[in-house]
Amino acid sequence: MSEFSFDAYVSKRESGALGGMAEETRYAFGPDLTMLRGFDKFRPLKLVVASLVRGQKHLFQHRFIANSLKVGPRQLPQVHALAKECADVLGIAMPALYISNSPVMNAFTFGTQEDSFIVVHSKLVDHFTEDELRFVIGHEMGHIQNGHVVYLTTMLLLSQLPAILRPLQPVVQAALRTWSRRAEITCDRAGALCCGDIGVAERTFVKMASGSTKHYDAIDVEAYMDQLEEARKGVGRFTEIFDSHPALPKRIAALRVFGESAYYRKAVGLGQDGLDLKTVDERTTDIVKINAKGEMPGELPVADDTEKGSE
Numbered sequence: 001m002s003e004f005s006f007d008a009y010v011s012k013r014e015s016g017a018l019g020g021m022a023e024e025t026r027y028a029f030g031p032d033l034t035m036l037r038g039f040d041k042f043r044p045l046k047l048v049v050a051s052l053v054r055g056q057k058h059l060f061q062h063r064f065i066a067n068s069l070k071v072g073p074r075q076l077p078q079v080h081a082l083a084k085e086c087a088d089v090l091g092i093a094m095p096a097l098y099i100s101n102s103p104v105m106n107a108f109t110f111g112t113q114e115d116s117f118i119v120v121h122s123k124l125v126d127h128f129t130e131d132e133l134r135f136v137i138g139h140e141m142g143h144i145q146n147g148h149v150v151y152l153t154t155m156l157l158l159s160q161l162p163a164i165l166r167p168l169q170p171v172v173q174a175a176l177r178t179w180s181r182r183a184e185i186t187c188d189r190a191g192a193l194c195c196g197d198i199g200v201a202e203r204t205f206v207k208m209a210s211g212s213t214k215h216y217d218a219i220d221v222e223a224y225m226d227q228l229e230e231a232r233k234g235v236g237r238f239t240e241i242f243d244s245h246p247a248l249p250k251r252i253a254a255l256r257v258f259g260e261s262a263y264y265r266k267a268v269g270l271g272q273d274g275l276d277l278k279t280v281d282e283r284t285t286d287i288v289k290i291n292a293k294g295e296m297p298g299e300l301p302v303a304d305d306t307e308k309g310s311e
Contacts, residue, residue, distance in 0.1 A: 027189045027263055028146050030281040032182040036147060039179070068098040068119065082130060083118075086138040086194040092145050097137070099125055105208045107136050109143040109152055116149045127213050131200045135191040142190025148183050151176060155244060180244040185284060188251055189258050196268040198259035205248045225249055246288045254284045 026033070071080045076099060087094045095109075096117035105127075107120040118140045120133075128136065143149055155176050158169060192201050202221050210219060227249050240247060246254075258264055262274030275283075 026277070027186070027193065027258075029182055029185040029189070029284060030278075031285060032146070032179070032186045035175075035179040035182060036151075039151070039175070042175070065098075068100040071097040071099060076125075078130075079120075079125060079133070082133055083137050083141075086134055086141050089194050090138065090141055090145050090190060092141060095141065095144055105211060107140055108156075109140045109149055110156065111149055111153060113144070113147060113149050116144050118144075127216075128204065128207065129200075131195045131197060132204045132207070134195040135201045135204050137191075138194025139187045139191035141194070142187035143183070145190065146183070146186050148187070151179065151183075155180065177242065177244050181240075181246045181288065184245050184251065185254050185288065188255050189264070192255055192258060192264065193267050198255055198264075201255050202252050205252050209248050221252070225252060240290050250288050253287045257283045257287065 069075055071083065073080055079099070080097070083097050084094055098117060098119045100119050100121055102121035103123050104121055105123050107118065107124060109116055109118050111117055118137065120136065120140075124133065124136055143152060154172070158173060158176075188201065191204075192198055195201060203219075206219050206221055206224050207216060209224065210216075245251075257275070257280050260275050261277060261280045262272065263277055263280075265271050265274040
């Protein structure tokens with residue numbers, strides 16, 4: 001198990017070694033990349049990330065090694081095969097994958113860029129189809145491919161900040177939550193590339209929103225999407241600045257735009273035509289924005305240009 005080196009991580013990303021981030025081949029959401037580049041220049045955040053991840057990663061990982069099932073060719077081989085397919089689609093090495101006993105529909109990625117692992121809750125495995133699991137696992141692998149893992153880990157560990165670093169907690173939390181909403185859009189695209197069907201991704205989101213295993217067949221995706229306009233009305237919409245994920249209807253709408261891209265259509269065998277990624281990013285930014293400028297004023301302490309659709 002390799003030791004975490006933040007400088008090595010930054011060097012690897014700057015060299016373009018992490019697939020999907022190079023401009024000519026990326027599927028990542030442009031504002032996600034803009035904020036990641038801003039983080040590199042924000043020294044207080046770099047200090048917090050390095051301190052937290054170096055000190056806590058092994059303890060957290062041990063918890064899952066001891067109390068969860070590690071998926072492999074002999075342990076849940078069907079899930080392992082799905083995960084291997086996703087890794088092959090994205091062109092990354094197969095990460096460690098654990099199934100954790102939980103009644104909550106959730107999955108997450110933890111660790112460092114060099115040593116990361118994915119945890120999928122058992123309820124997802126029990127109630128999602130194989131294609132829906134491909135979307136979920138592909139989403140998590142998107143975090144690995146696009147250099148998100150150390151920052152996701154930091155979000156999970158912020159409550160354990162050393163006393164000397166606690167004055168930085170509010171600004172770090174605000175920066176990471178803002179970035180995370182953009183990173184989720186990137187990884188929804190990764191999941192869609194893995195399952196090859198935007199409709200599958202939509203059903204996954206609605207299942208997660210309802211949590212009900214009894215009424216899946218009665219769920220209407222379009223009726224759910226009507227809630228998008230409701231969510232955009234009133235001052236309550238600003239509470240999203242405290243969330244690490246965009247509202248699910250926004251994520252569905254953003255994926256539908258990505259489904260019109262030439263990148264996605266070519267990847268899943270639907271043809272060579274479609275929107276360029278710059279246009280997709282611009283339309284997506286308009287979908288996920290919280291106010292007319294895209295976010296609450298002053299919310300972004302690390303970058304000035306995060307509202308650009310792409311660089």
